[in-house]
Every structure is written in C-alpha cells, then in structure tokens.
Amino acid sequence: MLSILKKKRCCGQEDETQSDLERIILVGNPNVGKSVIFNHFSDSYAIVSNYPGTTVSISKGKGRIGGKEYEMIDTPGMYSLLPITEEERVSQSYLFDNDPFVYVHVVDAKNIQRMLPLTLQLIEAEVPLILVLNMMDEATERGIEINASRLEQELGVLVICTTSIKGEGLDKLEEAISKYSFRHVDSKVVYSRGIEYAIESISSLIQDEYGISKRTLAQLLLQNDKVAFDTISQKGEDVAAIKKIIDGTEKEYNNPLNYVLTIERQAFVNDIVENVMTTGKRDVTLTEDVEKSSRTSLRERIDG
Ligand SMILES: Nc1nc2c(ncn2[C@@H]2O[C@H](COP(=O)(O)OP(=O)(O)O)[C@@H](O)[C@H]2O)c(=O)[nH]1
Ligand SMILES: [Mg+2]
Structure with a gap:
C-alpha cells in the first residue's frame, strides 16, 4: 500500500514525541530500496525531520503489518557499523539507542558480496534482524541466482527476496515481520x-x-x-x-x-557468497563486450 498522506515537516528538528508502538527500523547501504519499502508499508502518515543536531533527515511513519500497527523508521544509508559520514553516525546512534521489534536490513541482490559485511555486523550486534535481498529483477537480469534458503541457513536469519518497485515479495516480508520473534544467532565471524x-x-x-x-x-x-x-x-x-x-x-x-x-x-x-550465489549462464560482461564490439564493427562499416 502506498502512502497517501505524507506530512513533510522538513527543516525542523527531530520530533521528540515518542511513540508507544513497536518499531521496525530499515537499515542498509544507500540506494538499495529502503525508502521504497518504507513508503509501501507506512500508510497513515509520515514525517521527515532532522536528527537532533544534524542535517540528516529521518522518515518515520506508521505501518500496519499483519493487522498490527508499528512505527516504521527509514534510516539514512550506512555501509558499516563503524561510521565515517554524518549519515552513518545517525544510523549508528539508532542502533545504540533503540530496542526495536526488528531491523530490516535491505541489500541490493546484485551486490551481496559488498553488502553482507553489514549483515554479519548486525548479527554480531545481536539485534533482531530480517535480511531483504531487494532488486531481484536486476539481479536476475544479470544472470545472478541466489539460493535464499541456503543463505538463510548460513546466516541463521530470515532472508526475503523482493523487487520492491514492483511490489514483489513485499507480502512475504510482511508475513516474515508479523511472525517474527527474536532468537539468538551466533556470530558468523571468527577473527584472528x-x-x-x-x-x-x-x-x-x-x-x-x-x-x-x-x-x-x-x-x-x-x-x-x-x-x-x-x-x-x-x-x-x-x-x-x-x-x-x-x-x-x-x-x-x-x-x-x-x-x-x-x-x-x-x-x-x-x-558464504561462494556457497549461495551463481552468476548463471548469461555472462553480462561478455554480453556487453559482444554488443560493444558489434556496434563498433557496424560503425566501421558505416564510416567505410
Ligand atoms: N530495478 C529496481 N529498482 C529499485 C528497486 N527498489 C528500489 N529501486 C530503485 O532504486 C533507487 C533507490 O531506491 P530508494 O528506495 O531511494 O533507496 P534507499 O536509498 O535505500 O532509500 C530508486 O530509483 C528506486 O526506484 C527494485 O526492486 N528494483
Ligand atoms: Mg532512502
């Protein structure tokens, strides 16, 4: 359901009124589809405000999931739990200060190698977690196949595949959230x-x-x-x-x-990626190379 009544309170500071509702917090890299998912679920109202003392905006809204109302929070992009940018610092502070019902870590399914380090960090942080592999349409287009149930076994957390712009898989995410209950997962990483x-x-x-x-x-x-x-x-x-x-x-x-x-x-x-991902038959780089070289030879022919 797309939000229809968006109340935008920009330029102000964060609204300090605390909601009694349980919170669902969307986290992940920039440009992975967090806001598309946020807009899908937050239907009654949404506010955009600055995090206290920063120019970083945070969206909050109410969302009905499995018949229950939650507060939804859309955080700015973060690459790691160790912040470098102001956006990451704000996202990190949400992790320090919050005790939400669940974090939904949204990743780009085309780039899980780059995105799963944050998932492993969230698992180590022992926070309630669901992993969303979004942009499945683009991954499939590139011949990338991900064995989601194997990934789920490897990580010990729920994995949901979505193409959020088409609304695909969001019903599964809704079901996963509504049935979610926290269970401790051991860290997947053993350092030296x-x-x-x-x-x-x-x-x-x-x-x-x-x-x-x-x-x-x-x-x-x-x-x-x-x-x-x-x-x-x-x-x-x-x-x-x-x-x-x-x-x-x-x-x-x-x-x-x-x-x-x-x-x-x-x-x-x-x-983990080696165990769960295949790049399939259609080699994109190769296809692009072939297309490029055929365009070049066509150009050569036209130009004589
Ligand atoms: N192809 C495709 N594009 C998507 C999908 N989800 C989001 N996008 C696009 O990716 C861009 C970034 O989305 P946005 O929700 O703003 O990402 P955010 O930075 O994580 O909040 C936008 O142009 C979206 O339309 C998806 O599942 N498939
Ligand atoms: Mg966003």
Missing part, C-alpha cells in the same frame, strides 16, 4: 587470535548493557570509534584498562585494526 583475544578482554571489562552486543561494542572501541568511547565513559566503564588492551592489540598488527577487521570479515562473506 589477537583480535578475538582483545574482543574477549574488552567485553569482560564492560559492565553495563547497551543496545548492541558487547562483542560489537568491543570492536567499535578497537577501531577507536568516538561515540563508542563517549558512551562507555558516560556509563563509568574502565576506559583506561580498555585503552591499554587496544594499544597492545594495535602494536601486534601491522595495519590499522579497522582495516584488519574489514579484511577478515570480508573473507567470511566471500565464503
């Missing part, structure tokens, strides 16, 4: 010994509870994320002891820990 040791040591020092797992928080600290440090400082954690572990780990590795974590995580993604 020094990193795992650091994650374990930092996690055991963290006393308080956060919106994300201690394992994820430890990784953000290892990568010197400012918000993660501010958050644990405010809660009175033993920052000095944590910094000591980080210093020691940094000395063990030749590369920045952010780089090490990214590379090691990608290796797990590559293995």
Whole structure:
C-alpha cells in the first residue's frame, strides 16, 4: 500500500514525541530500496525531520503489518557499523539507542558480496534482524541466482527476496515481520587470535548493557570509534584498562585494526557468497563486450 498522506515537516528538528508502538527500523547501504519499502508499508502518515543536531533527515511513519500497527523508521544509508559520514553516525546512534521489534536490513541482490559485511555486523550486534535481498529483477537480469534458503541457513536469519518497485515479495516480508520473534544467532565471524583475544578482554571489562552486543561494542572501541568511547565513559566503564588492551592489540598488527577487521570479515562473506550465489549462464560482461564490439564493427562499416 502506498502512502497517501505524507506530512513533510522538513527543516525542523527531530520530533521528540515518542511513540508507544513497536518499531521496525530499515537499515542498509544507500540506494538499495529502503525508502521504497518504507513508503509501501507506512500508510497513515509520515514525517521527515532532522536528527537532533544534524542535517540528516529521518522518515518515520506508521505501518500496519499483519493487522498490527508499528512505527516504521527509514534510516539514512550506512555501509558499516563503524561510521565515517554524518549519515552513518545517525544510523549508528539508532542502533545504540533503540530496542526495536526488528531491523530490516535491505541489500541490493546484485551486490551481496559488498553488502553482507553489514549483515554479519548486525548479527554480531545481536539485534533482531530480517535480511531483504531487494532488486531481484536486476539481479536476475544479470544472470545472478541466489539460493535464499541456503543463505538463510548460513546466516541463521530470515532472508526475503523482493523487487520492491514492483511490489514483489513485499507480502512475504510482511508475513516474515508479523511472525517474527527474536532468537539468538551466533556470530558468523571468527577473527584472528589477537583480535578475538582483545574482543574477549574488552567485553569482560564492560559492565553495563547497551543496545548492541558487547562483542560489537568491543570492536567499535578497537577501531577507536568516538561515540563508542563517549558512551562507555558516560556509563563509568574502565576506559583506561580498555585503552591499554587496544594499544597492545594495535602494536601486534601491522595495519590499522579497522582495516584488519574489514579484511577478515570480508573473507567470511566471500565464503558464504561462494556457497549461495551463481552468476548463471548469461555472462553480462561478455554480453556487453559482444554488443560493444558489434556496434563498433557496424560503425566501421558505416564510416567505410
Ligand atoms: N530495478 C529496481 N529498482 C529499485 C528497486 N527498489 C528500489 N529501486 C530503485 O532504486 C533507487 C533507490 O531506491 P530508494 O528506495 O531511494 O533507496 P534507499 O536509498 O535505500 O532509500 C530508486 O530509483 C528506486 O526506484 C527494485 O526492486 N528494483
Ligand atoms: Mg532512502
């Protein structure tokens, strides 16, 4: 159902009124179809406002799913849980501060190799999660086939295939959300010994509870994320002891820990992708090359 009554409150700050409804939060890279999915489900009203202290806009609306009303939130694009841009920082803060019913991670089915690292990070964060492989039309056009049930087994989270602009698969997403209940999923990534040791040591020092797992928080600290440090400082954690572990780990590795974590995580993604994806018979690059060369030879013939 497309939204008909969009109330746009732009240029203002985030509306602070808290809704009592359970929240569904859409996350993922930019340009994967999050807003198309948001517009499909949020039907009664939607507001666009700036996240406090930023120029980043967030859309919120109410959506009826499986007969129940939820608050839907469309976050700005993010590539990783470790933020670089202001948009990513806002998306990260949603993860820190929220306890939603479910996160819907939307990815571009043509590019799962690039998108699954965030899925693995969300799994490590131990948040409630459904994965949506959107843009299935374009993936199919390129001869990409994804074994969604195998991917579901590999990840331990629900996987729904959609072509959101045509409304395809959104009924399945609606059903998945309405039947969703949180179940703990073990991390799919095991990092090298020094990193795992650091994650374990930092996690055991963290006393308080956060919106994300201690394992994820430890990784953000290892990568010197400012918000993660501010958050644990405010809660009175033993920052000095944590910094000591980080210093020691940094000395063990030749590369920045952010780089090490990214590379090691990608290796797990590559293995998963190899097991679930085939690029089929129709080789796009080849087809494009053939088309290009035939156009060139036609041009040559015309030009004489
Ligand atoms: N071919 C195709 N295009 C899509 C699909 N879903 C979204 N799009 C298009 O992808 C672009 C980005 O969509 P949008 O919802 O704005 O992405 P967002 O940045 O993740 O919110 C838009 O031009 C959409 O029309 C899909 O399933 N198939
Ligand atoms: Mg959007």
